[in-house]
Amino acid sequence: MFQPKQPTAGSRQEQYQAILSQLSALIEDEPNPIANLSNAAALLNFHLTEINWVGFYLNVENELVLGPFQGLPACVRIPMGKGVCGTAAQQKNTLRVADVHQFPGHIACDAASNSEIVIPIFVQDQLFGVLDIDSPNKNRFDEVDQQQLEQFVAILSQHLSPVVFPS
Numbered sequence: 001m002f003q004p005k006q007p008t009a010g011s012r013q014e015q016y017q018a019i020l021s022q023l024s025a026l027i028e029d030e031p032n033p034i035a036n037l038s039n040a041a042a043l044l045n046f047h048l049t050e051i052n053w054v055g056f057y058l059n060v061e062n063e064l065v066l067g068p069f070q071g072l073p074a075c076v077r078i079p080m081g082k083g084v085c086g087t088a089a090q091q092k093n094t095l096r097v098a099d100v101h102q103f104p105g106h107i108a109c110d111a112a113s114n115s116e117i118v119i120p121i122f123v124q125d126q127l128f129g130v131l132d133i134d135s136p137n138k139n140r141f142d143e144v145d146q147q148q149l150e151q152f153v154a155i156l157s158q159h160l161s162p163v164v165f166p167s
Contacts, residue, residue: 016148019047023152027159036159038068044133044152045070051135052112056121057085058129064089067129075109083107085130088118092127096146098139110134117141119153123160131156 023043027036037056044054055069057078064078064085081090083106088095097116100106113134121128131153135141 012144013148015047016144016151019043020148020151020155023155027156030159031161033160033163034068036156040131040152040156041068041070048133050137050140051133053110053134054132056129056131057089059089059127064130071134072110075107078107084116084118085132089120089127089130092120092122094119094146094150096141098141100134112136114138115140117145117149119146119149121153121157121160123157123162126162128157128160128162 023040026039026043030036030039041055045051048054053069053071053074055071055074056067057064058067062080064080066074066076078086080086084095084097084100084103085107087105095116095118097103097106100108100113100116113136115135115138117133119131121130131149133141133149
């Protein structure tokens with residue numbers, strides 16, 4: 001059973017290592033992708049500071065559809081190539097946006113969000129979805145966040161299977 005702990009003392013690298021260890025323990029024996037995504041979102045929401053939304057959008061028939069998340073209600077469907085999430089998914093690259101209001105075509109699901117990081121998730125070389133994290137602070141996410149969250153997604157993707165979600 002998961003025992004919540006306050007953020008680990010030490011460097012941000014050490015704090016992220018604790019998060020990665022907790023993720024591995026949480027999803028180790030669970031095959032259900034929705035359960036794993038739900039716990040992953042809750043884990044990040046518990047440990048990350050200065051964020052106002054964290055969750056997943058799932059690739060359903062080449063459109064991103066809202067999956068498990070923590071935060072205020074969100075946009076339900078995002079076309080590929082639209083907004084930060086759709087652009088990251090289409091480009092198959094992490095996008096770290098210091099000021100979302102400067103991002104062409106930004107989709108404002110929460111007016112309080114000012115910066116964002118989106119990491120694509122691949123399962124067996126297929127786009128499964130994206131991890132999306134928003135912050136009310138501009139410039140919230142840096143290279144350390146990107147590297148560690150990409151590792152978080154890599155661990156998570158090992159415990160997901162290609163699933164066909166209903167549209």
